[in-house]
Amino acid sequence: MSTATPTSRSLADAFTAKGLRLTAQRRVLLEIIESATSHLDAAGLLQLARDRDARINRATVYRTLEILKKLGLIDELDLMHLNGEKHYYEIRTGRDHIHLACFECGRIEEYESPVFDQLKQEIAQKQGFSIGVVRMEVGGRCSICVRANSREQ
Amino acid sequence: MSTATPTSRSLADAFTAKGLRLTAQRRVLLEIIESATSHLDAAGLLQLARDRDARINRATVYRTLEILKKLGLIDELDLMHLNGEKHYYEIRTGRDHIHLACFECGRIEEYESPVFDQLKQEIAQKQGFSIGVVRMEVGGRCSICVRANSREQ
DNA sequence: ATTAATGCAAAGGATTTGCAATACC
DNA sequence: GGTATTGCAAATCCTTTGCATTAAT
Numbered sequence: 618m619s620t621a622t623p624t625s626r627s628l629a630d631a632f633t634a635k636g637l638r639l640t641a642q643r644r645v646l647l648e649i650i651e652s653a654t655s656h657l658d659a660a661g662l663l664q665l666a667r668d669r670d671a672r673i674n675r676a677t678v679y680r681t682l683e684i685l686k687k688l689g690l691i692d693e694l695d696l697m698h699l700n701g702e703k704h705y706y707e708i709r710t711g712r713d714h715i716h717l718a719c720f721e722c723g724r725i726e727e728y729e730s731p732v733f734d735q736l737k738q739e740i741a742q743k744q745g746f747s748i749g750v751v752r753m754e755v756g757g758r759c760s761i762c763v764r765a766n767s768r769e770q
Numbered sequence: 771m772s773t774a775t776p777t778s779r780s781l782a783d784a785f786t787a788k789g790l791r792l793t794a795q796r797r798v799l800l801e802i803i804e805s806a807t808s809h810l811d812a813a814g815l816l817q818l819a820r821d822r823d824a825r826i827n828r829a830t831v832y833r834t835l836e837i838l839k840k841l842g843l844i845d846e847l848d849l850m851h852l853n854g855e856k857h858y859y860e861i862r863t864g865r866d867h868i869h870l871a872c873f874e875c876g877r878i879e880e881y882e883s884p885v886f887d888q889l890k891q892e893i894a895q896k897q898g899f900s901i902g903v904v905r906m907e908v909g910g911r912c913s914i915c916v917r918a919n920s921r922e923q
Numbered sequence: 924a925t926t927a928a929t930g931c932a933a934a935g936g937a938t939t940t941g942c943a944a945t946a947c948c
Numbered sequence: 949g950g951t952a953t954t955g956c957a958a959a960t961c962c963t964t965t966g967c968a969t970t971a972a973t
Contacts, residue, residue: 638947638952674955679938695848702855703937717899732892736885744881745913746870750850753906760898791927791972827930832963856962
């Protein structure tokens with residue numbers, strides 16, 4: 618969920634372009650992040666990384682995530698703290714989106730809209746705010762859960 | 771930053787209406803939250819409460835915040851984690867707003883817009899999502915900081 | 924009087940840090 | 949070879965919990 622489209626093709630490219638060393642650990646972490654199909658938290662990322670290379674340490678995971686965040690290559694999500702205070706991460710694509718978190722079933726939906734883009738533009742223009750990161754999260758009940766218990770309050 | 775306008779006049783009223791006991795500690799906490807001019811974190815709230823009544827314990831602060839959150843009377847903010855992972859709280863007013871966090875000077879601006887309201891409506895209608903809480907936070911540089919260092923990138 | 928709410932102190936989860944050892948460029 | 953990066957283990961920050969005590973209704 619961001620604003621500028623990353624220019625490099627891969628995270629590894631961005632690392633070397635910045636003069637950062639491409640260690641074995643980083644290679645593994647970047648690949649996992651790039652191919653992730655779901656929102657990963659630090660512990661999950663560590664686990665997946667260790668499945669490939671047992672040497673990887675938790676501190677390295679956090680340090681790598683920190684770099685990626687600062688470079689604007691990943692976004693950090695809270696997902697409405699549905700499962701504790703940990704953070705989730707996703708690679709930044711060209712299209713920002715909103716995360717809808719269902720308090721009932723726990724599902725996370727992604728939603729994008731021209732109105733969302735319009736809102737960001739408006740903030741930049743009317744407020745003169747130079748947007749770096751945007752995070753919009755909505756908590757409530759997804760359509761499935763709403764329909765399922767329409768009889769209950 | 772929410773969706774429904776609270777119906778009760780005061781937080782204390784809401785507590786008694788729900789059959790919750792109005793203890794001395796809660797009275798103090800609710801008053802502070804109601805009259806707060808800035809975004810409070812749990813530690814700040816505890817400090818202000820202790821200034822009035824030294825007996826108040828941290829656990830009580832957290833437990834009270836939890837209740838208020840569940841009742842939808844306050845909103846929980848991250849403010850882009852500008853100052854660590856703690857949460858900030860603000861009383862829910864009728865008008866939802868976006869928080870703009872300046873990474874440079876740390877200032878938090880509040881922004882509201884019909885486009886924001888339109889976006890929420892759209893999410894509810896098109897996605898069929900029953901919205902309980904909305905949190906939108908934007909990180910970047912405020913207009914003052916942008917102007918101040920217009921020569922630097 | 925009953926039971927919710929509190930204080931205390933300890934536990935918990937997530938993340939960060941200092942520093943010596945390692946490995947990339 | 950020089951320096952960035954890592955692993956380790958401890959520290960830190962924020963928040964939560966169990967349980968005996970207190971106080972609101």
